[in-house]
Amino acid sequence: MIGLSPAEWSALKLTLWLALSTTGLLLLLCIPLAGWLALGRSRVRAMVEVLVALPLVLPPTVLGFYLLLLLGPRGPVGQAAAALGLGPLVFSFKGLLIGSMLYSLPFAVQPLLDGFRSMRRELLDTAASLGAGPIERFFRVVLPLSRPAVLSAALLSFAHTLGEFGVVLMIGGNIAGETRVMSIAIYDAVEAFDFAEAHRLSAWLLGLAMVCLLAIQTLRRRQQARDGGTDQ
Template identity: 55%
Template sequence: MDLEPVWLTLKLASITTVLLLIVGVPLGWWLAHRRSWFGAMIGSVVALPLVLPPTVLGFYLLVALGPHGPLGLLSASAGFGTLAFTFPGLVIGSVIYSLPFVVQPVQASFEAIGNQPLEAAATLRASPLDRFLTVALPLARPGILTGATLGFAHTVGEFGVVLMIGGNIPGQTKVLSLAIYDYVENLQYHEANILAGGMLVFSLLILLLLRVIAPRQSGRA
């Protein structure tokens, strides 16, 4: 059995999760403290992948990453070529597709902290950045861990979006979900069963981990 899709999936999920935390934690903090129509609009845009069919999102990402799309033109002008059907394109699509799974638990965790700890730190002359780094982040750690876990797991299980923007190129964009699809299409049920069983065990472990994290988060609320 070719295990290259497994390592490619783990690589994609790891890079995507790091980028999701870099983007999602500040965005979740901003949304938690923004009570306006603009904040509601940004939150709705972030949550779109939750309700959009993966093929719809994948289609628009394919257009954006293609040779005539804005991201494709930007990448080509920088000398990197187009992003469609490449691993970097998969990373961009995965970040967008999994963003709400990170932002929403992070935002909820920041909202659960309330204003009192931050106000107490302000009375001690802590700067806004200091309050964020030394007060908000440690208190929101369970929500951040939940978001990171969900983002990683969601990226591992992607199918529709990665098929649309990455194709099914061995060694470049053929991730685990696509490998299972290929095995089933070729009637190689034994190989498909091994990979699918591994994903089943992985999903169960993720759910167990989230059940451990959730009580800690509620206990801090």
Template identity: 55%
Template sequence: MTPSADSGAAILLTLQLAAITTLFLLLLATPLAWWLARTSSRWRGVIIALITLPLVLPPTVLGFYILLTLGPDGWIGNLTQSLGLGLLSFSFTGLVIGSVFFSLPFAVYPILYAFEMLGRRPLEVAATLRAKPLDAFFSVALPLAKPGLLTASVLIFAHTVGEFGVVLMIGGDIPGETRVIATQIFGYVEAMEYEAAHRLAALMVAFSFVMLMALTRLRRRAGAALP
């Protein structure tokens, strides 16, 4: 299996996209999940429903709205233009924004689940030992929620690598900028370059399998079964 230069560029770009999206989503989803796990706000249900939307919506719906939002008539487009950044559609940054929305539920759910499993007890104990809430969060809650964070990381990464519909809608298929593995395979298949499509597609199957195996291993070591 020796992917061509085109495929190589697409693989590199996809890995970058997945890594950056994973990082961003962990930073975003952890506090969000923490709040959701502890709040009794009546907005909780609404927020959970909103977070879950990308899971049930067709990627074309997401892609369509993200394209409009990033465009000159959308609020993100307005914002980036007034900041002098121009428009983000057809750019790597645009793909990161799309991927963050697309994989949001895959980030929030495992972490939320881990925090909920924790219960209130460990933090109460920490409080009696005079740990400030923030300290308790970092030195008690976060380490205990490690299996959830690991699961979230693997799921976000794998889900972003597998992203297709959203990229197709907002990417514009630019080599080295927005042409990821999934759209590269689509391009090969459409142009009937089945040989090249095969090589890349087989690589994806192998990669996804290895990721899922790694997830099971990691979680077993972290002392938890798959939810």
């Protein structure tokens, strides 16, 4: 890979795979979750929203510490995984994936919530009058019309996962080829006073983050233009 050594390329591949895996799994989880939060009527929705948003204000090391206790060999989740033959969760890619999903959860849920809640109610009422049930209305009306929100959630989750440090360091450590992602590689390079390597790795992450943010801005401008045309 241009500008990267084999070890640096390994860290980049692992980071991209972690970001893609986290994004895909979060979309599968968060689309129905955001739909329930936006359109459901349960009294516990407010508390669930608070729990979902908690990683936004919680220090990453705090989240990583409690995950370490839960996923470790003496933790309930770690013991259950061992009993099922899934192997250790801490200091493994599986542990990184769990931590990344929890830490990036609000970045996936919030754009979806905004998109679902902006849905015009008369569209849902019309679908209901034609005999569509709640699930059918969601998948045939809400979800197709919320495509920009889904794309924004995917891009934000991907971009946020690229820069994770505290959580992945706490539960993944620094194992080359297994848990050594780009952010940890940058930290190692700075500690070793290898600023040339730190610059190379940082430039790659900066470029990827800028591409994601430019894509999000483009989606928002198109959505605003579409909404403006609809209002007229």
